[in-house]
Each structure stands twice: as C-alpha cells, then as structure tokens.
Amino acid sequence: MSEAEQSPVDDFRQAFCRARQALIHELGAETYDQGEVLYRCSACGAATVLRDAFAGREVSGPIERFLVELTERWLKVRQSLDAKMCTRCQATGPLRALRAFYGHYLAEVGFDFGVDLEFIDETARVVSTWRMDARARVFRLRPPQSELDFHAQTGTYFDLRAGWRSLYSTFAEPDSRGDTVLSEVQSGYVIGVRTGVPGDENPERRHDPHLEHLISRFDQRTFDCVEFIGHTRAAPLPFHGDLAEEWLGPAWGPVSRGEVEIFVLADASEFLSCVEDLGSRRGIAVEWVSPSDDIHVAFHLEGLRLEANFSYPLMRTLHTGRTFYQGAKTFYGPLLDALEDAADILEKVQKNLGDYGVEVVDELVMRITAPAPDDTTEIGRWNLMTLAGRMAFQGSEGEAALLRLLGYDTKSGTFKKPEISLDRCLLCDAPARVGKVLRPKSLKGLDRENVVAVELGEHVVYYTLECPAHSAPIPPGRGRDVRVLEAAWSHGLDESTALLLETRTLTLPKGPAHLLVGYEFAAMVLETERLVALCRAASLMLTGKINVYAFHADAIVVSATPLDGQDRGAARNASLEAVAPRYPTRTWPLDVARPVDLNVEPRGRVERPS
Ligand SMILES: [Zn+2]
Ligand SMILES: [Zn+2]
Structure with missing residues (x-):
C-alpha cells in the first residue's frame, strides 16, 4: 500500500478515537460499544463511513472468541454497502469495505479497548488492538490470545466470568502444585482460587499463611468483604439467577464439592465509588446511610431522595461474576433512570404551573399549593415515583396528559375537579376499566385522602382506572363510593x-x-x-x-x-x-x-x- 493510500485509514482511525473519547467523556462507565466501517469507491476512491452503536450490549468472552465473532458476525453483514451510486463519481455498484474499528470501554481501568480490522478478499481479520487512556494516548497491544493475555495487557478482564474460568485453569494446571492464585479485577476487587477442604463450613476462618502473604501484595488496602463463591455451606443467597453454577464451566464440579474454593476479596467503599461515579454523570449525589447492619445508600436529585439497599446489590455483584461497574450499572441503573424521570415530572409541573407553589415533601412527594395570598391552601400531593412508574410524559402530548392527571386546566390556569367517567382513562381519555391495586398500609407516599380505599388488615385496596397505557387512582367524590366502584370493577373484568x-x-x-x-x-x-x-x-x-x-x-x-x-x-x-x-x-x-x-x-x- 502506498503512502497516499494509507493516510485515509489513519485519518479514519484518529477520527474514531476522537469520537470514542467524546463519548467516554459524556457517558463514563455507561459508554457503549461502537464500531465503524470504512468503505471506498473502487472507481474514484471516495470514502464512506458507517457507524454501528451497540447500546445495551453486554459483551461475553473470552476475548479470543469475541474477536472471531466480530469478524464472523458483525463484519459479515458489513463487508459491502449497497449504495446505488457513488456520490462523487456516480459509479454504480456496491462499495467495498476497506477497514473497520471497534471500541469497548473498560471502566474498571479507565481504558478504551480498540480493535483494528482489515478486509482481504472480502474476509475480515484482526490487524491489531490498542488501548487508549483518558488523555487519548494510544498504546498498541498484541491481539490478545486469551483472557489472561488480555488481563496482562490491560489490567482487567474483558469478561470477568471468562476471567474466573481462566484463573481456575491456571490453578488446575498439572505443574501448578495447587498453589493459591489471586488476580485483581479492578481497584478493591481481587479474585482467587485455592485448594478447599470439603465440609469446612467456615473457609474464611481457616488459617492460610500463603494467602495472607499474597494479600499483603495489595498494599494497605482493607478488604472488608470476603465472599466464597458457590460454596456449599454459604448462607442461602437471596437470589437465584446468574450464579457461578451457570458460568463457571468445568470448575463448577470441584467447587461444588468443596475441593476447590473460589473467593472474592472486596473493598465495599470501592463499589460505592463506582455507584457514585455512575450517579455523578447524571447529576445525582449519593449518600451513605448509617453504616449499621443493613447498609443503605440514598440518591439525591433536585430535592428528591430515593433510598436503596447497598449490601444486596454488592453481594449479588460478587456472586454473579460482575465487576463493580457492571454491578452498579445493572442493579442501580434502573433506579437512577426512575429518579431522573421523577425529577423530570417535577420540572415539567413547575414550568407549567406559574404562580402555584410546587415543592417536594417527604422525599418523593410533590406538593402543590395555591398562588399567593392563598399559598397555605394545599391543592394536592402526588408520589412522584408512582407517577413515574408506568407513565411516559414525553413531548407536548405527554405534558398535557400529566397536567390533566393533576386536574390542572391550562386554559383557565386553575385546578378543576376533573370530570371523571368510570369508562375513560384519567390521563388520555381512552376507553378504560375500573381496576384494583393492593398496597401495604405503611407504604411511604400512599395518599389515603385521594383514593377510594378498603382496608384489609395491614393492607389497603384502592380502585384505579386502567387504559392500555396508564393506571391512575380514582379520586373520591360523588358517585364514586366503594359500592359503585366494586360493581364497576366486577362489570369490567372481561375487559381486563x-x-x-x-x-x-x-x-x-x-x-x-x-x-x-x-x-x-x-x-x-x-x-x-x-x-x-x-x-x-x-x-x-x-x-x-x-x-x-x-x-x-x-x-x-x-x-x-x-x-x-x-x-x-x-x-x-x-x-x-x-x-x-x-x-x-x-x-x-x-x-x-x-x-x-x-x-x-x-x-x-x-x-x-x-
Ligand atoms: Zn466514486
Ligand atoms: Zn390512558
């Protein structure tokens, strides 16, 4: 290839790296995988670039298999582009792929892992790989031949579950003499394999000078959490799916018999840091709630506060073969989404309600009060998480549905007692039926004044209007007592x-x-x-x-x-x-x-x- 032909590829690579850097800057640990393919017109040489985004994809390794899959799956369908005509020279026929790049962000170590692929006779193959640091410096890597090779070159695993399998293979090699092996996944997260003692109910208490020596290599760090994965005598875990049995491969046999022990040494504060990092990208602050037996975290956004368990997601992260970042994204991501939705609803109401007072009380409840001088008069309270739960208030139509739900009339700028018909949705006016929902009496934000409810011991049942898209509580009022709603509910069961x-x-x-x-x-x-x-x-x-x-x-x-x-x-x-x-x-x-x-x-x- 002559010098003149090489330069578009170099430009292409540099542009790809710049785009990755911008995405990482914006999304941090939530950066998704991207691929780009460079096509060239065979007549005039004009370049066309096609970009694929793999949002929501969880990669699975080992890396050497993933690289093969890139060429066999992704690039199989991308090897030529069915452009009707070259935009520069008007030559007809498909454009041939010349080069492709793929990027996968490793939040655990702050590197972007890149793959450079070329096409020879319409077949793609890996040319080289690289890692790019936060300052956009690119270091070339040998294309990793195994998960351990990947770890040696980047400091973390491409897929931690594949990493576990590789670490076990190292331990079980014929000439390894059964020595304990340890490997760092990310700061404060070390995985290990050692010889077990079948029947030992407390493996964490067993004296093991060799292990203590190995741990001392990880400097002054305090590992406040030691978890034996898949250990038969471990306390029953409060979760079922994704456990070691499913992904440990050949190691599961000896581990389940206690002959081999696999364990994690973890520093919980590093997991918290990952959760904080995830939150801070979205403007959400994380509070550490009283480190007692059952530790909680609370997320804060624009005056809202949402409390969530901490130990459970941490345990689940470790036992399901996820890194701290993967665990934080999987187990806290949906909560952060819901909190953002709630803040969005609050903002929409504040924007539309002019002189009315709109404030947050009781952490997640929106309280609306009348404009001055009647500003002590409360119009109503709504639990924002309940509002955010199932309803999409996107766009101007969504905003109108939201205001209608609150009983606010945009024309007159006043709250009206809504016209309620028991066969119409309160939000969108679509045909609806009367439904029931069951709640614990103690539920925070349950607004007993604004629902028609029946008590059943420690629970309440209240009535709702259900359309295919929405579910909203029916407010009390004339012609809407329990007897009427119960009859309407029974009548509408066939429509449910x-x-x-x-x-x-x-x-x-x-x-x-x-x-x-x-x-x-x-x-x-x-x-x-x-x-x-x-x-x-x-x-x-x-x-x-x-x-x-x-x-x-x-x-x-x-x-x-x-x-x-x-x-x-x-x-x-x-x-x-x-x-x-x-x-x-x-x-x-x-x-x-x-x-x-x-x-x-x-x-x-x-x-x-x-
Ligand atoms: Zn052309
Ligand atoms: Zn509706």
Missing part, C-alpha cells in the same frame, strides 16, 4: 388484560410452586376469575383450592399446598429476583397470602410480550 412477563416453576422442599410475573399481578389475590385465566394461560395444572401469595406488587406465587416458613422465604427471594430488575422502585414488601378456590369461570385476557 394481564401481560404475563415470566412464568417460573420453583422447586421447593414441600413440592412445586409457580411464580407468575406481571404489572400489578398482586391484585389477582382478590380477583379469582382473572387468576384462573392466568393459570390457564400459563398451562398450570392447578384446580380447586390453592394458595396464592403476593410478596411484591408485580408477581404472585401459586401453590397447591400451603408454603411453610422456609418455602416462603425461598419463594419471596425468587419473587424479588424477578421483580427487582423490571420494577426497581416497586420492590417494597407486600406479603399477602390467601387461600382461593379456582372453581370459577375465567374472566379477562392474558397476553405475552410480543
């Missing part, structure tokens, strides 16, 4: 639609139970006809008297036999596992149990996500 997101059979010591996941499924504890329709749609062989449990608002567990204490614990954990990623702000405990008789005719539709 349940979106069944997941069905899982739980193998419990006393027999099987079934977990069914979907928005507001807990209400079906009180809606036997809908429950029958749901059980049939899920092909569950249940009839007659059964037991139904709602541990959370958006999942139910059904079982032919009552669950005892231990089974309930396991079922509650499975429920939490299923709802937490889907409804992160709605994981408060509900804990309702009820025997029901399925011997009724099913009512309502059940759908599955398309």
Whole structure:
C-alpha cells in the first residue's frame, strides 16, 4: 500500500478515537460499544463511513472468541454497502469495505479497548488492538490470545466470568502444585482460587499463611468483604439467577464439592465509588446511610431522595461474576433512570404551573399549593415515583396528559375537579376499566385522602382506572363510593388484560410452586376469575383450592399446598429476583397470602410480550 493510500485509514482511525473519547467523556462507565466501517469507491476512491452503536450490549468472552465473532458476525453483514451510486463519481455498484474499528470501554481501568480490522478478499481479520487512556494516548497491544493475555495487557478482564474460568485453569494446571492464585479485577476487587477442604463450613476462618502473604501484595488496602463463591455451606443467597453454577464451566464440579474454593476479596467503599461515579454523570449525589447492619445508600436529585439497599446489590455483584461497574450499572441503573424521570415530572409541573407553589415533601412527594395570598391552601400531593412508574410524559402530548392527571386546566390556569367517567382513562381519555391495586398500609407516599380505599388488615385496596397505557387512582367524590366502584370493577373484568412477563416453576422442599410475573399481578389475590385465566394461560395444572401469595406488587406465587416458613422465604427471594430488575422502585414488601378456590369461570385476557 502506498503512502497516499494509507493516510485515509489513519485519518479514519484518529477520527474514531476522537469520537470514542467524546463519548467516554459524556457517558463514563455507561459508554457503549461502537464500531465503524470504512468503505471506498473502487472507481474514484471516495470514502464512506458507517457507524454501528451497540447500546445495551453486554459483551461475553473470552476475548479470543469475541474477536472471531466480530469478524464472523458483525463484519459479515458489513463487508459491502449497497449504495446505488457513488456520490462523487456516480459509479454504480456496491462499495467495498476497506477497514473497520471497534471500541469497548473498560471502566474498571479507565481504558478504551480498540480493535483494528482489515478486509482481504472480502474476509475480515484482526490487524491489531490498542488501548487508549483518558488523555487519548494510544498504546498498541498484541491481539490478545486469551483472557489472561488480555488481563496482562490491560489490567482487567474483558469478561470477568471468562476471567474466573481462566484463573481456575491456571490453578488446575498439572505443574501448578495447587498453589493459591489471586488476580485483581479492578481497584478493591481481587479474585482467587485455592485448594478447599470439603465440609469446612467456615473457609474464611481457616488459617492460610500463603494467602495472607499474597494479600499483603495489595498494599494497605482493607478488604472488608470476603465472599466464597458457590460454596456449599454459604448462607442461602437471596437470589437465584446468574450464579457461578451457570458460568463457571468445568470448575463448577470441584467447587461444588468443596475441593476447590473460589473467593472474592472486596473493598465495599470501592463499589460505592463506582455507584457514585455512575450517579455523578447524571447529576445525582449519593449518600451513605448509617453504616449499621443493613447498609443503605440514598440518591439525591433536585430535592428528591430515593433510598436503596447497598449490601444486596454488592453481594449479588460478587456472586454473579460482575465487576463493580457492571454491578452498579445493572442493579442501580434502573433506579437512577426512575429518579431522573421523577425529577423530570417535577420540572415539567413547575414550568407549567406559574404562580402555584410546587415543592417536594417527604422525599418523593410533590406538593402543590395555591398562588399567593392563598399559598397555605394545599391543592394536592402526588408520589412522584408512582407517577413515574408506568407513565411516559414525553413531548407536548405527554405534558398535557400529566397536567390533566393533576386536574390542572391550562386554559383557565386553575385546578378543576376533573370530570371523571368510570369508562375513560384519567390521563388520555381512552376507553378504560375500573381496576384494583393492593398496597401495604405503611407504604411511604400512599395518599389515603385521594383514593377510594378498603382496608384489609395491614393492607389497603384502592380502585384505579386502567387504559392500555396508564393506571391512575380514582379520586373520591360523588358517585364514586366503594359500592359503585366494586360493581364497576366486577362489570369490567372481561375487559381486563394481564401481560404475563415470566412464568417460573420453583422447586421447593414441600413440592412445586409457580411464580407468575406481571404489572400489578398482586391484585389477582382478590380477583379469582382473572387468576384462573392466568393459570390457564400459563398451562398450570392447578384446580380447586390453592394458595396464592403476593410478596411484591408485580408477581404472585401459586401453590397447591400451603408454603411453610422456609418455602416462603425461598419463594419471596425468587419473587424479588424477578421483580427487582423490571420494577426497581416497586420492590417494597407486600406479603399477602390467601387461600382461593379456582372453581370459577375465567374472566379477562392474558397476553405475552410480543
Ligand atoms: Zn466514486
Ligand atoms: Zn390512558
């Protein structure tokens, strides 16, 4: 290749690196993977660049397999571009791919990992790889031949789960004599493999001078957390999916028998730093709440405060083979999204309401008061997380729906008692039916004054209007007492639609139970006809008297036999596992149990996500 032909490739590479740097500057740990392909007109040499964004993709290794997949999957479909005509010389026919670059950000070490690929006879191959630091300095790397090679060149793993498998291979090599091996994943996160003692219930207490010597290499750091992964005697973990059994490969056999121990040494404050970093990019501050037994963090944004568990996401991060950054993104990302939505709603209301007072009370509740001189008169209170939960208030239409929900009339600039019709959505006026939702009495932000509710022990049931897109509580008023709403609810059951997101059979010591996941499924504890329709749609062989449990608002567990204490614990954990990623702000405990008789005719539709 002559000098004159090389320069467009160099320009292309430099432009790619600049674009990556800008994206990293903007998104930090949330930077997604990108790829670019350079095409060239065979007649005049004019260049065309095509960019692919891989938002939301979680890479999986090992790296050597990933590199092959780049050439075989991504570049297979990108090797030629069906341009009708070259824009410069008007030559016809497809453009040939010349070169491609791929970037993957390693937040754990602050490097962007880059891959340079070329096309020879329409087949792509890796030319070289590089890492780019925060100051955009590029260091060439040998194309990594293995996960360990990748670690040696970058200081972290491409895929931590593949890293675990590689570390075990090192430990199990014939000439390794079973010496303990340790490897750093990121600051404050070290993984290790050592010989186990089958039956040892407290491996963390076993005297191990060799391990202590190895740990001393990681300077003054305090590892306040030692977790044995997949250890048989470990306390039952409150989660089920993504555990070592699923990704450890050949190492799982000896680990599950206790012959080999794999463990993490972690510094919880480094995990907190990653969560803080994630928040700070979005303008969200993180507060560390009283380091007692059950540590919490609280997120602050524009006067809002959202508290969340800390130990649970940390444990889950370690036991599911995720780095601190991956764990922070997976387990706190949805909460940060919801908090941003809530702040967005608050801002929209403040912008539209002119002289009215709009303020945050009780951390997440929006309070609106009348303009001066009546500014002590309260118009109403709304829980922002509830508002943000299911509704999209994007664009001018969304803004109008939001104001209508609050009862604000934009023409007159006043709050009006909304015209409520029991067959129309309060937000968008689409046909709607009366529904029910179940809440714990103690739920923060539950506005008892503005709902029509029935108490059931420690719980309340209140009525809502449900359209396909919205769910909003029905405010009390003339012609809307419990008797009327109960009749309307019963009348509308055939029109109800349940979106069944997941069905899982739980193998419990006393027999099987079934977990069914979907928005507001807990209400079906009180809606036997809908429950029958749901059980049939899920092909569950249940009839007659059964037991139904709602541990959370958006999942139910059904079982032919009552669950005892231990089974309930396991079922509650499975429920939490299923709802937490889907409804992160709605994981408060509900804990309702009820025997029901399925011997009724099913009512309502059940759908599955398309
Ligand atoms: Zn051309
Ligand atoms: Zn609606």
